[in-house]
Amino acid sequence: MSGGFKTTAMFVAAAVLLSACGGDDSDDSVALPLTLDQKVAAVTKASDITGDPTTGRVLPSISEPKAQLGMQLFFTKALGGDLDSACVSCHHPLLGGGDNLSLSIGVEAVLPDLLGPGREHRSDGHEFDGGPTVPRNAPSTFNIVFYDQVLFHDGRVESLDKANFNGAGDAIRTPDSAFGVADANAGANLSAAQARFPVTSPEEMRGHSFEAGNSNASLRIALEDRLKGEDMEMALAGMNDWLAAFQAGLEAPMGTAEQLITYDNIADALAAYQNSQVLVENPWKAYLAGDKSAISKDAKRGALLFYTPVEKGGAGCGGCHSGDFFTDEQFHVVGMPQVGRGKGDGVAVPHDNDYGRFRETNEDDDKFAFRTPHLLNVAKTGPWGHAGAYTSLEAVVRHHLNPQQAFDNYDLNQLAPFVQTDNIVANTQQALDQLEALRLAGKSSLVNAELSDEQVDQLLAFLHALTDPCLDDRDCMAKWIPGDDVPDPDGLRVHALGTL
Ligand code: HEC
Numbered sequence: 158m159s160g161g162f163k164t165t166a167m168f169v170a171a172a173v174l175l176s177a178c179g180g181d182d183s184d185d186s187v188a189l190p191l192t193l194d195q196k197v198a199a200v201t202k203a204s205d206i207t208g209d210p211t212t213g214r215v216l217p218s219i220s221e222p223k224a225q226l227g228m229q230l231f232f233t234k235a236l237g238g239d240l241d242s243a244c245v246s247c248h249h250p251l252l253g254g255g256d257n258l259s260l261s262i263g264v265e266a267v268l269p270d271l272l273g274p275g276r277e278h279r280s281d282g283h284e285f286d287g288g289p290t291v292p293r294n295a296p297s298t299f300n301i302v303f304y305d306q307v308l309f310h311d312g313r314v315e316s317l318d319k320a321n322f323n324g325a326g327d328a329i330r331t332p333d334s335a336f337g338v339a340d341a342n343a344g345a346n347l348s349a350a351q352a353r354f355p356v357t358s359p360e361e362m363r364g365h366s367f368e369a370g371n372s373n374a375s376l377r378i379a380l381e382d383r384l385k386g387e388d389m390e391m392a393l394a395g396m397n398d399w400l401a402a403f404q405a406g407l408e409a410p411m412g413t414a415e416q417l418i419t420y421d422n423i424a425d426a427l428a429a430y431q432n433s434q435v436l437v438e439n440p441w442k443a444y445l446a447g448d449k450s451a452i453s454k455d456a457k458r459g460a461l462l463f464y465t466p467v468e469k470g471g472a473g474c475g476g477c478h479s480g481d482f483f484t485d486e487q488f489h490v491v492g493m494p495q496v497g498r499g500k501g502d503g504v505a506v507p508h509d510n511d512y513g514r515f516r517e518t519n520e521d522d523d524k525f526a527f528r529t530p531h532l533l534n535v536a537k538t539g540p541w542g543h544a545g546a547y548t549s550l551e552a553v554v555r556h557h558l559n560p561q562q563a564f565d566n567y568d569l570n571q572l573a574p575f576v577q578t579d580n581i582v583a584n585t586q587q588a589l590d591q592l593e594a595l596r597l598a599g600k601s602s603l604v605n606a607e608l609s610d611e612q613v614d615q616l617l618a619f620l621h622a623l624t625d626p627c628l629d630d631r632d633c634m635a636k637w638i639p640g641d642d643v644p645d646p647d648g649l650r651v652h653a654l655g656t657l
Pocket residue numbers: 231236242243244245246247248261262263264291293294295296297298301307308309310311348351352355356360361362427431
């Protein structure tokens with residue numbers, strides 16, 4: 158490292174000397190080759206990359222009372238209709254903010270407190286077909302505070318005025334409102350708007366009998382009543398200290414249950430907890446802040462490939478994974494394999510395809526388009542893709558280089574044996590054909606790239622440099638996991654089994 162630095166200093170010194178002697182800087186013939194660090198500096202500057210997505214934002218802290226309340230809510234199965242599923246069931250801090258499963262399993266798990274690999278759906282469960290009943294991969298809740306435009310793989314929670322931080326203070330569309338129309342109850346930001354929905358999904362949290370057939374609004378009222386202690390099942394659970402938890406969390410010691418225990422406040426607190434999960438202290442950030450030895454040479458070469466367009470010999474990743482949050486928050490067709498039970502779309506019976514963004518916009522070009530996910534901590538947030546079809550980071554990176562070829566060589570053995578794959582070929586080929594059609598029409602920015610194995614390794618080294626070491630440090634993560642000192646208001650907290 159220090160050798161490399163000396164060389165840099167010498168080149169700079171020589172350049173200064175040359176231009177001083179020549180007295181005429183129009184002579185290109187004396188231009189010296191740039192060092193690797195200088196090249197990285199040039200491409201990042203050209204793409205407005207600083208390494209720090211936090212600039213200009215006010216970020217909530219986990220020590221704030223509201224975030225503490227949110228943590229208690231995030232971990233309780235009381236928000237699950239049948240008291241068997243919590244937010245944390247699929248978004249655990251020690252699983253990278255996700256569940257490490259291709260497709261999530263929410264209600265009716267064999268062991269509700271067993272999270273991650275090994276979690277399986279009960280065979281006597283509703284709609285059980287052998288595999289997971291949740292049709293998509295659970296994204297990480299870490300760093301969602303940096304999404305300003307859309308949440309969910311298909312962006313069905315979205316800011317209607319894209320310029321604001323986390324949709325704050327402006328109109329937000331949700332599944333409770335029509336496409337393009339603001340949901341008056343969406344709350345203060347995108348995370349709060351999103352937190353209104355997992356409880357409404359029968360597969361994720363609601364179950365198949367709780368408030369069955371009733372509207373989202375009445376379901377949320379039923380959950381409020383439960384936390385207020387007006388619900389028989391919670392009474393049976395033996396304890397209910399939620400009023401004290403809300404009084405502390407909302408800093409309203411005299412507030413009544415009627416005033417404080419509302420779904421708006423539940424969603425707001427869940428958002429405060431999740432928005433405090435800022436995990437951005439990665440080696441790439443340190444490198445761009447000036448520590449030239451923070452990342453390896455391979456990672457630097459990977460960064461160059463990432464930010465250089467395919468036409469210029471790069472991998473062209475920065476076009477979509479743009480900015481310091483590594484996403485344009487737009488939707489693109491990349492044709493990742495379609496596994497799982499899908500969203501009811503497609504020509505093949507049993508309609509286990511997933512049309513992605515098209516489901517919201519009804520625009521033909523959006524068929525099979527999914528949101529560009531951010532890449533912070535991406536090495537820790539597998540499996541990858543909207544349906545978790547890739548279980549290695551290398552495979553999901555290679556997919557981008559040549560989607561058709563990647564799918565032709567797709568190895569089914571990477572999936573857990575129970576993940577549904579009956580129509581994988583027909584469904585995925587439909588997406589790949591759509592990609593081809595968009596390319597022919599000049600509407601795709603995904604360009605096939607031929608990279609050597611060495612270059613793929615360099616891209617991977619770069620992606621690994623986006624991991625905040627906190628993720629591997631139990632003590633560092635502990636603040637987002639309620640310990641014995643944090644009240645468990647209903648005795649329904651998930652205590653993850655096993656090694657978590
Ligand atoms: C059964 C597993 C499961 C449970 C339980 C669950 N989620 Fe999720 N979560 C998912 C899946 C799957 C998605 C992606 C769904 C989609 O995009 O259509 C998701 C998406 C999200 C997102 C969007 C992230 C992004 O990158 O856009 C947030 C935020 C989130 N969940 C928070 C929560 C909260 C808060 C709760 C509890 C109220 C919760 N989840 C409960 C599985 C789960």
